[in-house]
Amino acid sequence: MKNTNVETGVGGLGGRMGSACAAALLIGCIPAFALEVPSSIKCEGSYGGHLQGTDARGTNIWWSFTKTIVRTDLSGRVLASCDAPPHQGDLCVKGDTLYVAVNRGRFNTETEGESYVYSFDAMTLAQKRIWRLDMPMGAGGMTWRGDRFYVVGGLPPTHRVNYVHEYDTDFRLVRRHELNTGFTVMGIQTATIMDGEFLFGIYGGKGNLPGVLRCSPDFRVIRRYVEGGSTGFAKINGRMYTGSSPKILQDGKQRWTGTLLLSENFLADAKLLTNAWCEKGVFTDAPVNAAMVEVCAANGDVKLKFGDAWRENMKELAAKGHNAVFIDFACGYRYPSHPELAVKGAWSEEDVTRALDVAREEGLEPIPCMDFTSPRNSWLGAKNLPAASKESLDFCCDLIKDLVNVFGRARYFRIKTDGLSDETVRALNDAIIDRGYGSCPWSLKGASAAAR
Numbered sequence: 001m002k003n004t005n006v007e008t009g010v011g012g013l014g015g016r017m018g019s020a021c022a023a024a025l026l027i028g029c030i031p032a033f034a035l036e037v038p039s040s041i042k043c044e045g046s047y048g049g050h051l052q053g054t055d056a057r058g059t060n061i062w063w064s065f066t067k068t069i070v071r072t073d074l075s076g077r078v079l080a081s082c083d084a085p086p087h088q089g090d091l092c093v094k095g096d097t098l099y100v101a102v103n104r105g106r107f108n109t110e111t112e113g114e115s116y117v118y119s120f121d122a123m124t125l126a127q128k129r130i131w132r133l134d135m136p137m138g139a140g141g142m143t144w145r146g147d148r149f150y151v152v153g154g155l156p157p158t159h160r161v162n163y164v165h166e167y168d169t170d171f172r173l174v175r176r177h178e179l180n181t182g183f184t185v186m187g188i189q190t191a192t193i194m195d196g197e198f199l200f201g202i203y204g205g206k207g208n209l210p211g212v213l214r215c216s217p218d219f220r221v222i223r224r225y226v227e228g229g230s231t232g233f234a235k236i237n238g239r240m241y242t243g244s245s246p247k248i249l250q251d252g253k254q255r256w257t258g259t260l261l262l263s264e265n266f267l268a269d270a271k272l273l274t275n276a277w278c279e280k281g282v283f284t285d286a287p288v289n290a291a292m293v294e295v296c297a298a299n300g301d302v303k304l305k306f307g308d309a310w311r312e313n314m315k316e317l318a319a320k321g322h323n324a325v326f327i328d329f330a331c332g333y334r335y336p337s338h339p340e341l342a343v344k345g346a347w348s349e350e351d352v353t354r355a356l357d358v359a360r361e362e363g364l365e366p367i368p369c370m371d372f373t374s375p376r377n378s379w380l381g382a383k384n385l386p387a388a389s390k391e392s393l394d395f396c397c398d399l400i401k402d403l404v405n406v407f408g409r410a411r412y413f414r415i416k417t418d419g420l421s422d423e424t425v426r427a428l429n430d431a432i433i434d435r436g437y438g439s440c441p442w443s444l445k446g447a448s449a450a451a452r
Contacts, residue, residue, distance in 0.1 A: 053090025
């Protein structure tokens, strides 16, 4: 196992510090004024696996990139790193030890998981000990409270509850708790505790949106937030961050980076994540249970047209308990500013207006969605966002304005930016604000700056 320790002390306070002080930092003995709390923190470097978990104590942040564990300071500067067998999952720090949930088998099966907890020295990342867990669905995330550890992981598609495994300090199973969540794709990815309550990060897909499950200490689901949390949580100086892991191409190979984004609403208990909803800088407290509807297929063909099928679709979503619907047109709408984008069968403004009325009649709030993530932004052609040029930003803002106009009464706008660089996301956010769209409540996924 390769281990690199850049610094034996703790970074971020203007110098190297000895091991005694380092231990004090780990248990939170640094005064609040000594810690800066930026809006985002980017981990230095790129890695061969995606970000799967984070934690923070004092002036240190730990990052799990599935086969590399990294410790940084609050600026994201790497202080130590080590290679470890995949799949290294979510992690947590307790005392002077870093614990990582690991699955070396298959996820989301009844019997083929090979689950472990790996422990490392929190500062040097030298491996300390390994425990085998009885979790055949695959361990993926963990947190702790008092003298108990709580481990989460995969979920077979036939299951309709998620599981939280409670262990003692020697990782002997105490109890398996059930969460009444319904099926979530690949189970639960990440876990943390905030103000005595559990937060669990989940992926989206197969009819489910990504999000965060907030649960009581006795494992009752209190609320489901939209977006954020599935690649990590970190509480820094009393403020909660959530992870993001954009992909990049480096020397012809796919690599991943990691960023933590400030999520103010967790502290204010404002009900929905910063990355999800914000209206004029004030977080809403209206619970939104939205389904996703895509008008175009991945190849750009219109797969959904207005008519009886649309009405039945809206009825079905309402019957399932949804109260909102994200609608992503991509090139399936005749944008007034750029009609050249429209494909055969693209919706007219009249089609969209009638479709929105039908959704509202069924009690669903229509929310415009624009997906700028790669490869789903390929329909933008040479003006797709990775270029981040003024021409590309102007082009994308034209399309956003067209949707704002046709949706009319929409309270929210969802913009997906996964896979884009931090610089591109910030440039898009600034372009939106510069054009005077600030009164519109933006959902700019991946950019906490959208809350400004």
